[in-house]
Amino acid sequence: MWVATLVAVIGLLSVGAITQFTGYRMGGSITIPVLAVYSLKNFVMLPVFVLSAAAAYVGLWILRRRTLIFGRDELIAAMVIGTAVPVVTLFFILQLGLEVGVVAFLGSILPGLAAYNYHRIKPEYRRNDLLASIGLFVTLTALGWVLVSNGYAREFGALTPPVLFSSTADVAIYKGVAVPIDPESVILSREIVAGLFAGGLVLSERLRGRFGVRVGIIGAVLLAIYALASYWLVILYVLLLALSFGFIQLSNYLTLRYGRVLLGVTVAVAIFAAVSLTFVVPIERGLSAFFTAILAGVGAYNAHASAPFERRLVVPLQIVVFVPALIVARLFSAPQPRGFPQELTLPVLGIAAVLWVAALGVAYWYTVSPPGEDEVLSASVLSEGGET
Incomplete structure (x- = not known):
């Protein structure tokens, strides 16, 4: 994990x-660093990313010309288009007997994110932006390639939970330096993961x-x-979320940094903190801890970017998405020894229902429902009592 952390943080x-x-x-703030780690983990991810990003870019260009799409809807459209290509491509690769792992599916949002960001650039700057991105990607990939070596594997390969030194990492396999540690077992099938992501996207946007x-x-x-x-990964997320939020608030106050710069630095701090916590927290899944840190950093930034009143709703609304996703995931998979819930008993479902209703109730309690169009019209001085 330390090599992936070093590559990502730099x-x-x-x-x-x-x-x-x-x-x-x-x-995007995280696209190039995460892509470098992905590509070292699985070589097939780079061509899939390029193809998917190109498809998302063209698709978004067509939508912008043919529709009135703008803002957040552009990002969602780019991600949907960019996700469809890698998912279909990776399923086709699996039919050929090649193994890509669920991790490849988790990175399917990156092409849409990249396409959306390049659409936001003025045309005269896109070439230089692309060249800078390629240069940074090559540098990070080369750094990871050098660090994943026999000498480092003997001394530090098992120092932290393995990611790029694991027996499922293409770079470690190619260079013959994989550490003799059992690889991370599959939690859910790819089809269920894709379905959960789609459902989570719809619910989150609603x-x-x-x-x-x-x-x-x-x-x-995720x-x-x-x-x-x-369950230690959930605890790790909570710890990193609190740490990242404290850091981002302090950093913004002291430096006045904001936007993509602040997001990138916060995620870097979260990843560095995660690899440090693996020495004291019994976490064996290095790649899972790596992505948990990214989620915590992004989550902290989302909370920071929200208005103070709305900020208190971030955690309750995350629970509203988390609880049904956990129940559905548990229906299609058996948890590992430290996973939860071990059994979907009636008390467990009852607690989940109470937690979900309470979280949603808190969200409604703190917000005011906007009036409908009929109410606005009836209260308007121009409506003459509702007549048009």
């Missing part, structure tokens, strides 16, 4: 610095539309999947 800080001094978007709060696109769903592997 990448995130580099993206922040480049963005600060040049204004380049670099495909909640955002109703309450105006950034819940996160796949964060709560955390629910990880909960089946180990």
Whole structure:
């Protein structure tokens, strides 16, 4: 995990610095660093990403010309298009007998994110932005390639939960330096994961539309999947979320940094803190801990970017997405020894229902329902008592 952490942290800080001094978007704050780790973990991810990002870019270009889509809807459309291509491609690869792992499906949001960001750039700057992104990706990939070596494997390969030194990492297999540690077992089938992500996206966007709060696109769903592997990953998320939120508030206050720069630095801090906590927290799934840190950093930024009144709704609304995702995931998979819930008993379902209703109730309690069109019309001085 330490190699993936080093590559990601250097990448995130580099993206922040480049963005600060040049204004380049670099495909998003996390895209290039995470893609570098993905590509080292599974070589097939790079061509799949390029194909998917191109499809998402063209698809979004067509939608912008043919429809009135704008803002958040552009991001969602780009992610849907960008996700469809890698999912279909990876399923086809699986039919050929090649193994890509569920991790490849988790990165399917990156192409849409990159396409959306490049659409936000003025045409005259896109070439330089793309070249800077490619240069950083090559640098990070080369760094990871050098660090995953026989010498480091003997001394530090098992120092932290393995990610790029694991027996499922293509770079470790190719260089013959995989550490003799059992690989992470599959939690859920790819079909169920894809279905959960789709359902989580719909529910998250409905909640955002109703309450105006950034819940996160796949964060709560992915955390629910990880909960089946180990409750320590959920504890890790809570710790990192609190730490990241404290850091981002303090950093913004002291430096006045904001936006993509602040997001990238916060995620870098969360990842670094995660690898540090693996020395004291019994976590064996290095890649899961890596993504848990990313989720916590992004979640902290979403809370920071929300208005103070709406900020208190972030956690309750994440619970609204997390609870049903956890129940559905448990229906289709048996938890690992440290996962939860071990059994879907009536008391467990009752507690889940109470928690879900309470979280949703808190959200409604703190918000005011907007009036409907009929109410606005009837109260208007121009409506003459409701007549048009």
